[in-house]
Amino acid sequence: MSGELHAVHAESDLSLLARIHAASFDEAWSEAALRGLLKTPGTLAFAAPDGFIIMRLASDEAEILSLAVAPGRRRRGWGAALVSKAATLAHRSGARTMFLEVATSNEPARALYRRLGFAEAGRRRAYYGGKEDALILSANLPLMPLGNPKASTTVATQPRGNDRDAD
Numbered sequence: 178m179s180g181e182l183h184a185v186h187a188e189s190d191l192s193l194l195a196r197i198h199a200a201s202f203d204e205a206w207s208e209a210a211l212r213g214l215l216k217t218p219g220t221l222a223f224a225a226p227d228g229f230i231i232m233r234l235a236s237d238e239a240e241i242l243s244l245a246v247a248p249g250r251r252r253r254g255w256g257a258a259l260v261s262k263a264a265t266l267a268h269r270s271g272a273r274t275m276f277l278e279v280a281t282s283n284e285p286a287r288a289l290y291r292r293l294g295f296a297e298a299g300r301r302r303a304y305y306g307g308k309e310d311a312l313i314l315s316a317n318l319p320l321m322p323l324g325n326p327k328a329s330t331t332v333a334t335q336p337r338g339n340d341r342d343a344d
């Protein structure tokens with residue numbers, strides 16, 4: 178895993194997380210909200226230079242609470258690297274299953290999770306804004322390595338270079 182991906186401890190990381198969250202979601206989480214969330218028992222976060230993941234561990238389950246990569250830095254492998262890092266740590270900590278919620282219209286996230294082996298485990302109707310359904314996805318841990326569907330080989334989850342167009 179890249180040395181650029183680190184556990185979030187420092188106060189300075191919170192502004193990065195808040196900035197990327199605001200650029201990625203309709204309802205931005207403030208630094209104060211993130212600080213409070215990260216103090217909740219079992220909650221862990223990892224940050225890359227332009228992305229982050231927050232998850233919660235409870236008993237033998239892990240839940241992804243938030244994941245985002247800055248808009249101009251997507252499709253370079255950071256999202257997969259962040260999920261893989263969190264899943265590896267969760268598995269080492271005793272988690273056997275990882276869960277998350279994703280909006281039905283969020284095709285990029287659904288494609289990422291599909292590639293990593295997540296499958297639909299349920300649905301919350303009108304969960305987002307009283308309108309859009311949330312899909313509950315789950316995967317057994319450890320996650321499968323990120324496979325390349327265009328080839329028969331398996332590729333690593335290391336982020337790629339900066340040579341690709343962003344979304």
Ligand SMILES: CC(C)(COP(=O)(O)OP(=O)(O)OC[C@H]1O[C@@H](n2cnc3c(N)ncnc32)[C@H](O)[C@@H]1OP(=O)(O)O)[C@@H](O)C(=O)NCCC(=O)NCCS
Nearest residue numbers: 201244245246251252253254255256257279285286288289
């Ligand atoms: C979802 C998100 C985190 C993905 O991050 P990312 O760094 O772009 O993802 P990766 O580069 O690791 O993508 C890995 C694979 O996921 C799939 N994928 C990711 N984005 C995709 C897109 N826009 N369209 C189709 N497939 C996509 C592809 O299979 C991709 O592999 P490939 O690039 O070799 O084809 C990013 O789009 C994001 O921050 N979105 C806004 C916030 C959000 O929706 N978070 C998830 C909430 S549940």
